[in-house]
Amino acid sequence: MSTLLAVEGLCLDAMREASASPTSILRDVSFSLREGETIGVLGASGSGKTSLALSLLALLPPGIMARGRITFEGHEMLTATRGARRTLRGRRLSMVFQEPLSALNPRQRVGAQVAEVAQAHGERNAVRARRAAVEMLGRVGLADADRLAQRFPHELAGGERQRVLLAAALLLDPALLVADEPTSALDVTVQAQVLQLLRAQQRERGMALLLVSHDLGVIATTCERTVVLYDGRLVEDAPTRQLLRSPEHAHSRALVDAIRPAERAE
Numbered sequence: 001m002s003t004l005l006a007v008e009g010l011c012l013d014a015m016r017e018a019s020a021s022p023t024s025i026l027r028d029v030s031f032s033l034r035e036g037e038t039i040g041v042l043g044a045s046g047s048g049k050t051s052l053a054l055s056l057l058a059l060l061p062p063g064i065m066a067r068g069r070i071t072f073e074g075h076e077m078l079t080a081t082r083g084a085r086r087t088l089r090g091r092r093l094s095m096v097f098q099e100p101l102s103a104l105n106p107r108q109r110v111g112a113q114v115a116e117v118a119q120a121h122g123e124r125n126a127v128r129a130r131r132a133a134v135e136m137l138g139r140v141g142l143a144d145a146d147r148l149a150q151r152f153p154h155e156l157a158g159g160e161r162q163r164v165l166l167a168a169a170l171l172l173d174p175a176l177l178v179a180d181e182p183t184s185a186l187d188v189t190v191q192a193q194v195l196q197l198l199r200a201q202q203r204e205r206g207m208a209l210l211l212v213s214h215d216l217g218v219i220a221t222t223c224e225r226t227v228v229l230y231d232g233r234l235v236e237d238a239p240t241r242q243l244l245r246s247p248e249h250a251h252s253r254a255l256v257d258a259i260r261p262a263e264r265a266e
């Protein structure tokens with residue numbers, strides 16, 4: 001399988017006031033991902049996971065300076081034109097954000113929000129866009145998708161909202177899905193259902209998945225490989241099984257020790 005995504009020497013710096021020196025968020029991060037591969041990005045709160053995920057889609061907020069290279073399907077993401085990035089996003093790579101409620105428009109029905117993804121990428125026929133949205137809502141396991149599509153985000157349960165985001169992200173069959181803590185806000189049962197769905201969709205589509213989590217248990221059930229971030233540095237890059245058996249970095253060891261013995265034995 002060929003390389004889908006390559007991150008080389010990525011550094012992110014937050015520029016505060018012009019006079020102050022920048023704060024480092026990521027330092028010299030390098031890793032790559034093959035087509036169809038599943039990779040977990042593990043790290044404590046503040047280690048830079050979300051910043052890394054956003055930079056892959058060139059969605060960093062203003063004030064954050066990026067250096068290094070991110071190459072996705074041969075496109076240099078950090079220097080691509082806005083138009084080129086927009087075309088890639090949604091169609092070739094998409095993201096499920098950490099906070100489902102803030103990722104959805106509170107004043108728009110969820111079906112219309114999913115349909116908008118198709119329309120933003122060239123589907124001119126509103127009826128067809130809507131039909132594709134409802135079908136996808138059904139495929140991510142939402143019962144009675146036609147009726148649910150009529151509801152507003154606040155009228156859905158957390159797990160349902162997360163599925164809506166997943167439906168929007170999967171609609172155009174991307175080659176890479178970046179999922180930032182997609183299940184952290186959910187209770188354990190719903191978390192297991194959403195992860196199972198993510199795995200099933202990933203396998204069915206042969207899509208690559210980059211799953212961000214602070215929870216090694218979540219990553220262990222889903223990802224072949226894991227990279228560990230610690231204070232903005234990538235301190236370990238290993239097959240997940242190997243990481244569980246013999247973590248090399250002291251910080252990885254602490255994360256492995258923190259999960260339940262049953263998960264460690266998997």
Ligand SMILES: Nc1ncnc2c1ncn2[C@@H]1O[C@H](COP(=O)(O)OP(=O)(O)OP(=O)(O)O)[C@@H](O)[C@H]1O
Nearest residue numbers: 014025043044045046047048049050051052061214
């Ligand atoms: N827009 C920003 N401007 C300045 N600093 C930022 C900005 N966004 C993030 N940071 C800083 O970068 C560091 C990494 O933040 P990030 O959100 O990537 O961490 P995280 O690993 O996703 O944490 P969590 O697990 O809590 O979601 C933090 O110290 C944070 O304060």
Ligand SMILES: [Mg+2]
Nearest residue numbers: 049050051098
């Ligand atoms: Mg985060």
